[in-house]
Amino acid sequence: GGVFSFGDARFHGSTGALRLNRPVVGMAATPDGQGYWLVASDGGVFTGGDARFQGSTGALRLNQPVVGMAATPDGQGYWLVASDGGVFSFGDARFHGSTGAIRLNRPVVGMAASPDGQGYWLVASDGGIFTGGDARFQGSTGALRLNQPVVGMAATADGQGYWLVASDGGVFTFGDARFQGSTGAIRLNQPVVGMAATRGPTGALTGLCGSLGGAPATSKLLVIYEENQDLSSVIGNKGAPNLNAYARECGYATNYVSLTHPSLPNYLASTSGLPYDTNPWEGDCEASAPGCQTANDNIFNEVGPGGWKAYADAMPSACAKSNSGSYAARHNPAVYYTDLGASCAANDVPAGTPASGPLQADIASGSLPTFGTLTPDLTNDQHSGSIQQMDAYLGQWIPAIISGPDYQSGRLTIVIVYDEGSGSGTDVHSTVAAVVMSPYTTPGTVSALPFTHYSLLKAAADIAGVPELNNAAGANSMRAAFGF
Numbered sequence: 001g002g003v004f005s006f007g008d009a010r011f012h013g014s015t016g017a018l019r020l021n022r023p024v025v026g027m028a029a030t031p032d033g034q035g036y037w038l039v040a041s042d043g044g045v046f047t048g049g050d051a052r053f054q055g056s057t058g059a060l061r062l063n064q065p066v067v068g069m070a071a072t073p074d075g076q077g078y079w080l081v082a083s084d085g086g087v088f089s090f091g092d093a094r095f096h097g098s099t100g101a102i103r104l105n106r107p108v109v110g111m112a113a114s115p116d117g118q119g120y121w122l123v124a125s126d127g128g129i130f131t132g133g134d135a136r137f138q139g140s141t142g143a144l145r146l147n148q149p150v151v152g153m154a155a156t157a158d159g160q161g162y163w164l165v166a167s168d169g170g171v172f173t174f175g176d177a178r179f180q181g182s183t184g185a186i187r188l189n190q191p192v193v194g195m196a197a198t199r200g201p202t203g204a205l206t207g208l209c210g211s212l213g214g215a216p217a218t219s220k221l222l223v224i225y226e227e228n229q230d231l232s233s234v235i236g237n238k239g240a241p242n243l244n245a246y247a248r249e250c251g252y253a254t255n256y257v258s259l260t261h262p263s264l265p266n267y268l269a270s271t272s273g274l275p276y277d278t279n280p281w282e283g284d285c286e287a288s289a290p291g292c293q294t295a296n297d298n299i300f301n302e303v304g305p306g307g308w309k310a311y312a313d314a315m316p317s318a319c320a321k322s323n324s325g326s327y328a329a330r331h332n333p334a335v336y337y338t339d340l341g342a343s344c345a346a347n348d349v350p351a352g353t354p355a356s357g358p359l360q361a362d363i364a365s366g367s368l369p370t371f372g373t374l375t376p377d378l379t380n381d382q383h384s385g386s387i388q389q390m391d392a393y394l395g396q397w398i399p400a401i402i403s404g405p406d407y408q409s410g411r412l413t414i415v416i417v418y419d420e421g422s423g424s425g426t427d428v429h430s431t432v433a434a435v436v437m438s439p440y441t442t443p444g445t446v447s448a449l450p451f452t453h454y455s456l457l458k459a460a461a462d463i464a465g466v467p468e469l470n471n472a473a474g475a476n477s478m479r480a481a482f483g484f
Contacts, residue, residue, distance in 0.1 A: 001038050001046060003027075012036060012048030020044070021058070026110075026194070028071040028078060031241045035075075041065040043080050043088065054078060054091030062086070063100070068110040068152070072117040073388045074239040083107040085122050085130060096120060096132030104128075105142075110194070112155040112162060116392030125149035127164050127172065138162060138175030146170075147184075152194035158354060158396035167191035176355070208402055209250035212410045212439040218484045220412045221460050222372045222401065223270075225331060226390060227263065227383035230421035231256070231431045239387040242395040246416065247435045251445030251482045256434040257452050258420040265426070266419040267333040270453035272298045273470030277426035287321035287335040295338045299371055299457060302466040305343035307370040310334040311351035311359040314377035319344040326377035326384070331419070334373070351375075354400040366405035368412060370464045402437070413438040413463070413484040415456060438484035447481040459484075 001015025001024040012035050015024065022042040029036045035049025043057025043066040054077055057066065064084040071078045077091025085099025085108040096119050099108065106126040113120045119133025127141025127150040138161055141150065148168040155162045161175025169183025169192045183192065231254065234240050235247055259269050264284045265276035274296055276282075285292035300308045312320075314327040321335045329335055334348045349358045351374060362368050379385035380393035394416065406412035414437040421430025434451065454475040461468045462479055 001040075003036075003038070003048070009033065010049070012051075014038075014048070015046050022065070025066060026068040028069050030071065030075040031073060031238050032075070037069065037071065037078060039066055039069045039080055041067070043082075045069075045078075045080075045090075051075070052091075054093075056080075056090070057088050064107070067108060070111050070113040070120060072113065073115065073241070073392065074117070077117075079111065079113070079120060081108060081111040081122060083109070085124075087111075087120075087122075087132070093117070094133070096135075098122075098132070099130050106149070109150060110152040112153050114155065114392075115157065115159040115395050116389050118389075121153060121155065121162060123150060123153040123164060125151070127166075129162075135159070136175075138177075140164075140174070141172050148191070151192060154195050154197040156197065157399060159392070160355060160396070163195060163197065165192055165195040167193070171195075208407075208439060209437055209441050210439070210443045216438070216440040216479075216484050217410045218413050218438065218440065218463055218479075220368050220370055220372070220406055221463050222368060222374060222412060222414050223456065223460075224374045224376070224394070224397070224414065224416045225267070225381065226376070226416065226418045226433075227331070227378075227381040228420060228422075229382055229387075229418050229432065231433045233421075234387065234418075234433045237387060240391040242391045242398065243416065243433070243435065246394070246398065246437055247433075249443050250435065250437040251441045251443075251447070252436065253434040253451050253478075253481075254431075254446060254448050255450050256417070256432055256455075257429045257450065258418070258432050259429065259453055260426045261420055261424045261428055261430075263328075263419050264330040264336075266453055267331060268294070268336060269471075270417075270419075270456050271300065271333045272296050272337075273454055273457050273468070273472040275471075282426055284330045286323055286329045288329070293321075293336050293338050297339065297469060298333075298337050299460050299464070299466075299469065300334050300337060300343075300347075301339045302461065302469070303370045303464045305347065307464065308334070308343075308347055308372065309358075309362070309369040310348040310373045310375065312348065312375040313351050313380060315348075315350045315375075318346070318350070319348040326379055328378055328383070331381065331383075332373075332375045354396050359397075360400065363401055363404035363406070366409075366411075368404070368406045371460050398437075407439065410439045413441075413459075415459070415478075417453075417456060434478075436478065436482040436484070438482065440484045441482045445482055447478075449476050449481050451476055451478060451481075 035051035077093035119135035161177035418432035
């Protein structure tokens with residue numbers, strides 16, 4: 001239980017001076033890095049810093065010793081895993097299955113949690129992988145003859161892959177995990193006993209926001225809509241480490257005010273420059289309902305059929321005008337405009353996943369549109385889901401988007417914005433989060449200028465070189481404030 005800290009890791013205590021019943025076998029850090037847990041082989045848990053004790057198996061008689069632990073994304077819970085694959089959950093960690101009742105070829109030696117905390121992987125010393133919850137099997141070394149046993153694993157930031165490490169430092173990659181080197185060919189003084197991955201957003205973004213100088217060459221804007229939270233509910237919230245990393249390492253607005261309630265009028269205002277705080281829009285009507293579509297001009301029509309695209313999660317078919325499952329038409333503004341005609345069916349498409357689908361294909365080919373929107377489903381936009389689910393969603397998509405040629409070249413700016421905050425009523429405003437990401441944005445930019453959804457439309461129009469529609473013409477410039 002002796003703890004040694006390096007770099008910006010701070011010492012938060014140890015059990016080095018205590019007489020322990022059993023040796024410490026693992027540790028996990030809190031999401032903000034201001035604390036950690038240590039776990040002993042009897043499942044005794046020791047806390048340091050802002051890590052909170054949520055329970056232990058220290059008083060239980062275990063079938064097999066505990067060999068490791070993993071924390072939930074918000075740091076309000078953790079799992080312990082024993083060598084027989086028995087899993088013990090505490091705090092907000094949920095049990096997603098175990099191998100405690102299975103006869104294993106080799107003992108379990110470690111575990112890793114999925115990014116949203118809704119699943120986990122267990123790994124055995126032969127590299128066999130067992131999944132629970134939403135953790136997906138991406139391969140194993142179970143059928144390979146290993147030089148040395150596997151001793152640990154780590155998952156990628158988006159949960160679409162993982163690494164395994166053997167005691168000689170040999171590294172095996174699966175899914176979207178990339179091989180970055182190993183000590184397999186080096187003679188080690190002592191065996192390797194574990195591994196850890198760099199945190200996706202923090203490591204991935206360093207040097208990208210603010211990496212380009214000179215006159216901005218921005219020619220594309222991608223808006224990612226989130227739902228129904230005040231600025232104070234998300235910025236600084238430990239449950240959203242990804243979003244806060246993007247805000248911290250790029251930029252965000254502290255005075256971005258939504259225009260009205262409920263959702264639909266805000267989405268239409270952000271794309272037309274007009275208020276829609278009247279009937280039927282104030283009722284969040286579906287675009288398929290009589291009288292709910294509008295002939296008013298909009299940014300989609302301005303940039304033309306070849307200049308826009310809308311990517312919507314869980315949408316059952318292109319340009320779907322009715323709600324379906326976790327797809328909400330009211331969060332997909334393009335389907336409400338009659339002047340788009342046939343281009344709606346061609347350009348308003350299901351998003352797919354970071355691994356495949358229309359958005360992934362456009363990212364990879366560098367063919368993102370001049371103006372694009374990404375509409376998460378009701379779970380991932382924080383409307384019906386948790387802040388952790390929203391944050392895990394961003395943690396999957398943002399690394400994929402910023403790795404594409406549009407962002408790398410400086411052509412693309414990303415704005416993550418909430419449609420509205422707390423409250424109700426057409427005359428009630430709310431301050432919401434708006435995070436700006438661009439290679440031209442100075443890291444750590446914080447703007448207190450008054451912005452609204454009209455400011456977002458102004459930025460879209462200026463980037464596209466088309467007229468600033470209606471109220472966008474008088475709005476403050478986000479481009480000037482954030483340097484894109």
